[in-house]
Amino acid sequence: MTAEILDGKRIAAEIREEVAQAVKKLQLELTRKVVPCLAAVLVGEDPASQVYVRNKQRACEKAGIEGRTHRLPADTSQTQLLELIGQLNEDVSVNGILVQLPLPSAGNGGAGFDERAVLDAVDPLKDVDAFSPVNVGLLMQGRPRFLPCTPHGIVQLLHRCNISVAGKHVVVVGRSDIVGKPMAMMLAQRDGSCGREVANATVTIAHSRTANLAEVCQSADCLIAAVGVPEMIKGNMVKPGAVVIDVGINRVGDKLVGDVAFAEAAEVASAITPVPGGVGPLTIAMLLHNTVLATRLQHV
Numbered sequence: 001m002t003a004e005i006l007d008g009k010r011i012a013a014e015i016r017e018e019v020a021q022a023v024k025k026l027q028l029e030l031t032r033k034v035v036p037c038l039a040a041v042l043v044g045e046d047p048a049s050q051v052y053v054r055n056k057q058r059a060c061e062k063a064g065i066e067g068r069t070h071r072l073p074a075d076t077s078q079t080q081l082l083e084l085i086g087q088l089n090e091d092v093s094v095n096g097i098l099v100q101l102p103l104p105s106a107g108n109g110g111a112g113f114d115e116r117a118v119l120d121a122v123d124p125l126k127d128v129d130a131f132s133p134v135n136v137g138l139l140m141q142g143r144p145r146f147l148p149c150t151p152h153g154i155v156q157l158l159h160r161c162n163i164s165v166a167g168k169h170v171v172v173v174g175r176s177d178i179v180g181k182p183m184a185m186m187l188a189q190r191d192g193s194c195g196r197e198v199a200n201a202t203v204t205i206a207h208s209r210t211a212n213l214a215e216v217c218q219s220a221d222c223l224i225a226a227v228g229v230p231e232m233i234k235g236n237m238v239k240p241g242a243v244v245i246d247v248g249i250n251r252v253g254d255k256l257v258g259d260v261a262f263a264e265a266a267e268v269a270s271a272i273t274p275v276p277g278g279v280g281p282l283t284i285a286m287l288l289h290n291t292v293l294a295t296r297l298q299h300v
């Protein structure tokens with residue numbers, strides 16, 4: 001193996017420590033004691049979400065943030081879910097709201113959800129995922145309030161590993177609202193609003209309809225895989241010396257694997273993120289960061 005392993009876990013710990021300091025600093029600025037509070041809403045039993053919720057709760061506690069998880073059964077109705085979000089919006093002790101995606105689809109006891117309507121209901125000032133239309137719009141315009149956690153984590157990882165993508169070709173495989181789309185937008189920014197050092201990339205977005213995906217990937221100086229298909233990016237799709245960022249979290253048997261065939265890709269790449277211990281921990285660190293930012297917006 002030749003590639004440098006980019007230690008997301010270590011960098012996430014560094015960021016979490018900074019967040020813990022930011023919590024203390026905020027508390028010194030305020031006259032009455034405020035403990036930042038993140039409310040997560042988990043409907044049903046999506047496995048990637050379960051991992052996330054578990055790790056998030058621990059990380060909150062360590063950073064001096066209160067984590068509350070609202071677990072709802074898969075057959076919860078849209079109205080009930082919207083009612084809970086309404087309560088969390090009103091509750092001044094709640095600073096950040098996160099609705100775990102994906103919401104259960106119709107069939108497993110429930111009628112399914114209108115995901116868009118649910119995300120629209122979250123108060124934009126508490127929208128620590130940055131999924132609400134206001135926050136997506138602000139990001140598109142290059143004046144973000146909250147940056148979405150996973151892409152922001154990747155920006156931080158690149159920056160803190162001294163990897164610049166300015167002028168380079170980045171291929172993002174995946175165009176979801178949660179990872180691929182905002183990732184592509186952030187890396188193409190000209191003005192440093194999403195992290196100066198990593199902006200100015202030339203970005204290609206690839207997806208399930210991309211023709212010649214292997215060739216497109218081979219042309220990437222930096223390849224970011226956010227697909228949700230275990231180990232679909234093979235070693236021969238990676239350009240020698242490329243930086244490979246694996247966003248995928250796939251449970252295969254009792255193991256977590258990424259979207260990249262790690263061992264093969266690590267033979268070719270100059271640097272690569274592992275799964276676990278890569279992007280996942282950074283997502284959580286940036287969520288904590290956003291929770292403190294939200295608390296500041298609401299109190300200062």
Ligand SMILES: NC(=O)C1=CN([C@@H]2O[C@H](COP(=O)(O)OP(=O)(O)OC[C@H]3O[C@@H](n4cnc5c(N)ncnc54)[C@H](OP(=O)(O)O)[C@@H]3O)[C@@H](O)[C@H]2O)C=CC1
Pocket residue numbers: 048150173174175176177178179180206207208209210213226227228229232247248249250279280281283
């Ligand atoms: N590490 C972390 O912190 C996080 C990890 N994840 C993980 O990242 C992965 C992606 O998540 P998410 O973005 O939400 O996933 P989605 O399922 O929402 O999106 C997947 C994207 O990949 C594309 N795609 C699917 N199959 C192929 C294929 N064979 N070839 C090319 N493109 C393909 C889809 O294309 P099309 O649009 O055409 O359907 C779609 O754009 C998952 O494993 C998820 O668990 C997610 C969030 C955070």
Ligand SMILES: Nc1nc(=O)c2c([nH]1)NC[C@@H]1CN(c3ccc(C(=O)N[C@@H](CCC(=O)O)C(=O)O)cc3)C=[N+]21
Pocket residue numbers: 048049051052055098099100101102129149150249256275276277278279280281283284
């Ligand atoms: N509204 C919403 N926002 C999200 O950001 C969101 C979501 N819904 N739904 C699910 C996906 C998935 N996701 C993960 C983030 C971190 C880990 C994580 O910490 N992974 C560890 C796993 C360690 C382990 O427990 O084995 C790692 O990669 O090292 C996992 C999964 C966020 N997501």
